[in-house]
Amino acid sequence: MTSVIPPVPDTVPSDGKLRGREATSAVRRAFSSPIASAVIIVISVLWTIPTLGLFINSFRSKEDAATTGWWEFFVHPSFSLSGYEQVLTGSGGLALPLVNSLAITIPATIIPIFIASMAAYSLAWLRFRGSDAIFFLIFALQIIPLQMALVPLQQYYVRGLQIGGVTVLPSPGVNGTLAQIWLTHTMFSLPLAIFLLHNFIAQIPVSLIEAARVDGANALRIFRSIVLPLSMPAIASFGIFQFLWVWNDLLVAKTFGSTDPAQQPVTARMQSLTGSYGAHLELLAPAGFITIVVPLIVFLALQRYFASGLLAGSVKG
Amino acid sequence: MSVSSVSGLLTDATPVGQAVSTLLGVVFVVAGFVAILGVVFLVAGRVTGRLQKPVAVVICLGPALFLLLLGLIIPAIVTFNNSLKNQQFLGQLVTKYVGLKNYAFAFTDPYTLGSIFRTLLWLIIVPTLTVAVGLSAALLLNRMKHTAVPKTLIFLPTAISFVGASVIWGYVYSYVTPSLPQTGLLSAVVMKLGWSNPPNWLITSPINTFLLMVIMIWIQAGFAMVVLGAALKSIPDEIIESARLEGADGWRLFRSIEIPMIRNTVVVVLTTVMITTLKVFDIVYTVTNGNYDTDVLARQMYADMFTTSQVSRGSALAVIIFIVVLPLMFYNIRQLRRERSER
Numbered sequence: 085m086t087s088v089i090p091p092v093p094d095t096v097p098s099d100g101k102l103r104g105r106e107a108t109s110a111v112r113r114a115f116s117s118p119i120a121s122a123v124i125i126v127i128s129v130l131w132t133i134p135t136l137g138l139f140i141n142s143f144r145s146k147e148d149a150a151t152t153g154w155w156e157f158f159v160h161p162s163f164s165l166s167g168y169e170q171v172l173t174g175s176g177g178l179a180l181p182l183v184n185s186l187a188i189t190i191p192a193t194i195i196p197i198f199i200a201s202m203a204a205y206s207l208a209w210l211r212f213r214g215s216d217a218i219f220f221l222i223f224a225l226q227i228i229p230l231q232m233a234l235v236p237l238q239q240y241y242v243r244g245l246q247i248g249g250v251t252v253l254p255s256p257g258v259n260g261t262l263a264q265i266w267l268t269h270t271m272f273s274l275p276l277a278i279f280l281l282h283n284f285i286a287q288i289p290v291s292l293i294e295a296a297r298v299d300g301a302n303a304l305r306i307f308r309s310i311v312l313p314l315s316m317p318a319i320a321s322f323g324i325f326q327f328l329w330v331w332n333d334l335l336v337a338k339t340f341g342s343t344d345p346a347q348q349p350v351t352a353r354m355q356s357l358t359g360s361y362g363a364h365l366e367l368l369a370p371a372g373f374i375t376i377v378v379p380l381i382v383f384l385a386l387q388r389y390f391a392s393g394l395l396a397g398s399v400k401g
Numbered sequence: 402m403s404v405s406s407v408s409g410l411l412t413d414a415t416p417v418g419q420a421v422s423t424l425l426g427v428v429f430v431v432a433g434f435v436a437i438l439g440v441v442f443l444v445a446g447r448v449t450g451r452l453q454k455p456v457a458v459v460i461c462l463g464p465a466l467f468l469l470l471l472g473l474i475i476p477a478i479v480t481f482n483n484s485l486k487n488q489q490f491l492g493q494l495v496t497k498y499v500g501l502k503n504y505a506f507a508f509t510d511p512y513t514l515g516s517i518f519r520t521l522l523w524l525i526i527v528p529t530l531t532v533a534v535g536l537s538a539a540l541l542l543n544r545m546k547h548t549a550v551p552k553t554l555i556f557l558p559t560a561i562s563f564v565g566a567s568v569i570w571g572y573v574y575s576y577v578t579p580s581l582p583q584t585g586l587l588s589a590v591v592m593k594l595g596w597s598n599p600p601n602w603l604i605t606s607p608i609n610t611f612l613l614m615v616i617m618i619w620i621q622a623g624f625a626m627v628v629l630g631a632a633l634k635s636i637p638d639e640i641i642e643s644a645r646l647e648g649a650d651g652w653r654l655f656r657s658i659e660i661p662m663i664r665n666t667v668v669v670v671l672t673t674v675m676i677t678t679l680k681v682f683d684i685v686y687t688v689t690n691g692n693y694d695t696d697v698l699a700r701q702m703y704a705d706m707f708t709t710s711q712v713s714r715g716s717a718l719a720v721i722i723f724i725v726v727l728p729l730m731f732y733n734i735r736q737l738r739r740e741r742s743e744r
Binding site for chain 1 (some may be wrong): 426438453457560727730
């Protein structure tokens with residue numbers, strides 16, 4: 085797209101108008117005005133200050149954090165790690181919830197990737213009568229609010245699927261385990277995942293698929309040896325997207341997760357702590373920072389893929 | 402499948418032991434899942450001839466359709482059914498149909514009407530301001546050099562959970578008696594500006610609702626910026642150049658070339674943020690738990706279902722949310738169909 089650069093004339097035409105690259109850079113100059121820069125700086129600063137406040141408060145001493153604003157740090161710096169120590173080592177703290185968050189997030193990211201990419205592949209390349217209708221149905225399912233599925237799903241996990249008192253499908257026997265959370269996240273992620281991956285997979289050149297077919301590869305082999313490797317960029321970006329989504333989720337964790345602090349993920353634990361730390365407000369900042377630090381690291385390291393994942397879905401190329 | 406059976410073998414009373422066994426269980430499950438897939442592919446790969454394609458379709462599409470049926474379609478129907486009953490608590494056996502009574506209640510009960518009104522406010526204000534901020538940032542950054550740092554800073558909140566964001570903004574909105582040193586940034590700033598007696602922000606209605614919306618906008622604006630920024634980038638340079646040669650610049654270039662060319666993307670971002678806004682309950686739940694006149698449908702629905710034992714009333718609210726978004730979805734689908742037929 086942008087790599088197509090029109091030929092640049094050797095000299096500026098006599099009419100005095102700019103062409104080609106020069107015109108582009110003239111446009112660029114016109115918008116790099118000081119006002120534009122100032123506006124961007126203001127937005128960036130406004131968007132950063134709240135997080136910076138939490139970060140600074142998280143390692144100020146107990147008394148300072150409780151009695152003065154975090155900006156006083158610049159005038160009267162104080163430094164203490166006791167908050168972090170207490171939050172991580174104290175019982176009911178965040179050490180085990182961090183492990184639980186990992187244990188929830190990893191399978192709940194990997195499993196949907198496989199199921200969704202297979203579905204997206206079959207909808208894009210194994211066309212059959214009704215496959216378009218199925219694709220639009222799946223796309224439309226994004227609209228069902230999560231909350232609409234909570235009560236029936238919970239009843240299904242407990243006693244299976246019953247219609248008119250007859251058990252049509254037995255309970256999967258995962259009630260009270262992490263598997264219940266993986267399964268729920270997988271189900272809820274599928275409409276978006278299939279949609280995003282379909283957009284990417286459908287763009288694979290026909291010639292590649294045809295060549296493999298001519299070589300005698302069957303449909304499943306084509307998926308494994310051509311579609312899957314070529315889709316890695318889209319899979320990576322959806323994977324990061326899903327990782328952040330699951331890590332940051334509160335609703336599913338609250339509804340299907342345990343109430344035992346040792347088995348909760350960080351978001352659920354943190355949410356209870358905002359209430360119970362009432363008497364220990366100084367612990368809220370380190371706990372809050374621990375809650376956000378893993379997604380922040382993932383984000384900063386991989387933001388390029390994250391962005392392209394968002395784009396695959398909603399932008400026309 | 403279940404971790405408990407794996408961790409049961411390794412159970413250790415110490416936290417370290419518990420952590421290790423949890424993670425081992427995860428590795429075991431993921432490896433098992435991939436292994437099962439491998440075996441299925443191996444076996445099904447032996448099918449040849451006319452059955453080959455149907456078998457591949459069933460294997461590839463089957464699991465997804467099964468999970469969608471089980472996790473979304475059937476539950477949605479059950480919830481709709483529940484909304485016509487008088488079920489109060491989970492697992493209640495004897496219930497009867499009461500017609501549209503729960504809906505009548507939702508639209509006459511003053512508390513619920515308040516939630517509906519505030520939900521509509523969220524739906525109008527949050528997506529509009531999110532797109533406004535995101536689009537401004539994208540337009541300005543599109544023509545700048547050195548954009549990496551501001552882009553990252555604005556995009557960063559997208560990675561933060563609503564719970565984390567609530568804690569972060571708690572430090573902005575916290576209230577201390579005006580005579581003492583302030584710990585909340587907002588109070589400190591307005592006092593510097595001359596408002597000597599600011600309110601206790603989060604318990605003062607209606608301003609608290611708007612302050613909660615700010616958290617949502619703060620999280621979502623980066624998403625809008627990135628998606629709109631990419632749409633701007635995809636406008637061919639030639640179009641911008643020729644518009645420029647025609648004498649369009651600055652504001653006119655934005656208005657008559659760039660905005661129309663990304664209009665579809667703007668609408669998609671608007672509807673996406675709307676849907677997120679409608680479903681979000683974390684912020685209200687964590688910050689005020691719906692108190693002080695901040696409740697919205699999504700939180701009230703959760704409370705009805707799991708806290709106050711009003712399952713059917715909660716289900717009716719879920720259906721109302723569903724109906725509100727339906728037209729948005731129709732629009733999005735139509736848009737998508739059009740794009741597909743253009744390809």
